[in-house]
Amino acid sequence: MSDTTFDPVTLDIIQNALEAVADEMFAAQRKTSMSAIIYEVLDMGTGICDAKGEIASSGAGIPAFVGVLDKAVKRILEKHPAETIVPGDLFASNDPYWGGVTHLNDMILAMPVFSDGRIVAWTANIAHWNDVGGMVPGSMSSDATSIFQEGVRIPAVKLVNAGVPNEAVFDILYVNSRLPDYLRGDLWAGIAGVRIGERRILELVEKYGTETFEAALADFMELGERRARAALKTLPKGIFHFTEEQDDGAIHKVTVEIKDDEFVIDLTDNPKQSGSKNSSREGVEISAQLAFKAVTDTQAPGNGGFFKPLRVVTKPGTIFHVVEPGALGYYSEVEIRLFDLILRCLAPHLPGLVPAGNFASICGTVVGGPHPDHGRHYTIVEPQLGGWGAWMGHDGNSAIFSGFHGDTFNCPAEVAEARYGLAVDQMALNPEAGGEGAWRGGKGINVHYRVRADNNFLSIGYTRSRMPPWGVDGGLDGTPNYVEVLRPGKAPERYSFGTDIPLNTDDVVKVVTGNGGGFGDPTKRDPVAIAEDLKNGYLTAERAAEIYGYHAEAAE
Template sequence: MNQANYDPITLEIIQNALQATSDEMFAALRKTAMSAIIYEVLDAGTGVTDAHGELASSGAGIPAFVGVIDKTVKAILREHPHESIRPGDVYATNDPWYGGVTHLNDMVIALPVFAGETLIAWTAVIAHWTDVGGMAPGSVSPAAREIWQEGLRLPAVKLFEHGVPIDSVLRIMKANSRMPDYLEGDLWASIAAVRVGERRLQELAAKYGTDTVLEAIRQYLDYGEQITLQALAALPHGRWSIAEEQDDGRVFKATVEIGPDHFTIDLTDNPDQDEGPNNSSVDGSTIVGQMVLKNVTAPQGVCNGGSFRPLRVLTREGSIFHATEGAAMGIYYEQEIRIYDVIMRCLAESMPERLPAGHFASICGTYLSGRHPDTGRDVLIVEPEIGGWGARHGADGINALYSAFHGDTFNCPAEICEARHGLLVDAIALNDEGGGHGAWRGGKGLKIDYRIRYEHGTVTCGYTRSKFPPWGLAGGGEGTPNYIEVLRRDGTRERYAYADAVPLVAGDVVRVVTGNGGGYGNPAERPRERVLADLRDGYISPREARDIYGLR
């Protein structure tokens, strides 16, 4: 059928239905998941690809997760001959070199969607599973030196054959987890979600015809490219470079080149891969580039595989942003958010009226484990933390929001932490440390006190921006660092940014402190009435009002 014969209104209805399908999959996952990291924090993502693995629609959840889905489907298609893929099959991967992209906790479940005998699409879900084995509770340890220490690898394996579970694979997965009931619950929630997506896509094909659905997807991808190209044409064009020292002494470098039809990010001149778990896969670095591209072009516009056709991300194999197979990957997220922040800083300093100052820019992953004092069950809280965002021209930074990597996700409520995980949450308050001063002030991070009730427990964490705080812009001041403190019941204190299974006992307090964002503009230019309001609301101290803002 000729393209001109397709009704454009029908095609748009189908395209909107693709987006609704991804969102419905996310709702199904959230309502049925076992782990609070999924149903409360929403540490997950959903999407639909075309038959070849190009992202057709992106659902709710973490942007860096949604970016995994197309890469997963393409890996499955590489590993499994087309003739072996049948209706009712379900695939699983968590391996960074087989479409898993991130680390082993992030499990992707993908399902091929057929209309009759024709493979028309894939539905997929990615979610953080609490424990998949390895050397440490939660499967993440700063001490890991190879991926085999981090848990069970599933290299794009078939989980269901023609609608029937492959029992041996399911048993292996459960046997390798410290929390098999949570693993099984999250698995079936993921399967329910991809099946919801399958049903909706088959309904579309039955209603409008397979050819029409395939044409709608094809045109939707082309439309995504058109939106990006229109935005690129309106951006400043040129080439910019940056080098930034990190907390551990390494220097991360990036060069960005923007033209009317291309957006290139060069990460080749970066350190060799880490001996520990601080690495990113090449696909993960590509997702960083995709997020930057959307941020500076059309953040509110359509997001699909076509959106990223003008993007090119260059890496060097064997570097921290293109680790070779076997490298530990548990804390991949800190490296990716670090280079994301470096690239955004490079562009913000070149386009200060378009982009904000630096935010706390860390996942601040916090892992608390022990035995629930009321139920006797082994429990593990996996908690990314929220912090302060940078100010921008014309507006103060946002208080207590997840990092730019997290998208529209939430912190775990105190009630869930206490009931499900056996902790006491003594306090949650805005970070009262100074910093982030400017004509527009940086947003505030948080201070959270978790009081331990376990007879014996541990805390593991991996925070960056603990030495070099968020950067100010256009004369604004730096923000404040991220860190945790362990307040011992005997009155002593210990401070950490990276910690591996630090022992805890009942009565100890783990204090999480997330940074305040950077400021924008000269603090002397902040209007007097705003300074007075900041002083009244406790955002600044009398000394800061006097010495930094000149209030007399």
């Protein structure tokens, strides 16, 4: 870059334009995808990286997904040096050991943007695909012990060479999926997304010039770093420790050291990797980045510059740094637990930062089998909504995805019934007692899926199934996440993790997610709020009397 002085207003215009480009990429991919997990739930993310792979602009989508993109592009560049890449190339990766970061269901597509004969940016996206092969439909198995059991691995390969698709790779993808039509549609939707991003960036470059565009990215990175370092100086300094018991009895530990110029998260003293509940080293970095952002400057740009003061220390072979060939099907449950762990570690030192506990699980739910209307195989993949924790002056939100999962949505009953072989008998809030306080926790959900054909299956992965969301300052703990299978004439079967659980006609999958923890002494709750809870069915008269000392007759 030359020593030219660039107009700061122009740089700001380009930086804001990049946000708009990433959002347009998101819209294009959403509108053209085949699977409801993408176009309804929005289990995806988009972003723009600079020439070296640093995240420069994040679009809409799951925060933990956007955090994947820079790490994936950097691994692509390690495998494919910049001098071997040409305009029109497009890369794919889903392998956590090759920049895929999460699990094999999540496919990353990345495309270089060229100007003046060199790469000036990358457009990238990530989305969850319903089935990429493996030992079970849906490709996520809690019984898996090796990544080889979880599906087809795409290790940062060139999917399109100078604009020409590599048909061999496309064929490998299609033949390894139980849902090849859906995979084909979702793949080309992702390609459309990165290509529209390339087009828009080239329009910016044409308008402002290559050097000005590159200067805007560099300036944005510098802004992110300045904001992060300024916020870091305001935090309490010291070394802080926290441990938390998990559902299976394992103990997770974190040490956070805050210095004037560095924020260190040490995770070395943790359990060995096990089963399919492991995270890649890069995935752990994303959890740390999200927590760092939450405690420093939430309004600053979340780009590569912002995270420079953050350092994460892990130990290979542990759940927070899986080594090959460890399985990662339920990586998300490890990372969401870590996000909580870091925030809970800092909560006593940053009053008002962390509310009471929330349901904090992706609650991945996979149901599938032969469709009752035409016999073709279907698979529904859904994360679930749940209750958020209360905090000073506010009840918790009800039926919202966890903050780690971002601005995503449930699949509407009408879409689920039209696209999949299930009937949705009930979608309601969780009426279970728990999470009471001066301000109560938000309510989880109670959803019933009725199976309409024989030889169906259920696979699930729920945490916070034994250790409930925590209450704060006298507020009561919330309630756990779980699934019950209700078979006609038989006792309910309760699960938190399970793979290929058989389902037949008229069996009901009852999904129950947790109510968030309460905040403050329950006896201090406003009687008007208690009356509203009774009216809305969030509370029984017996529970109101037991916890709040509230009697409707006396109140009247």
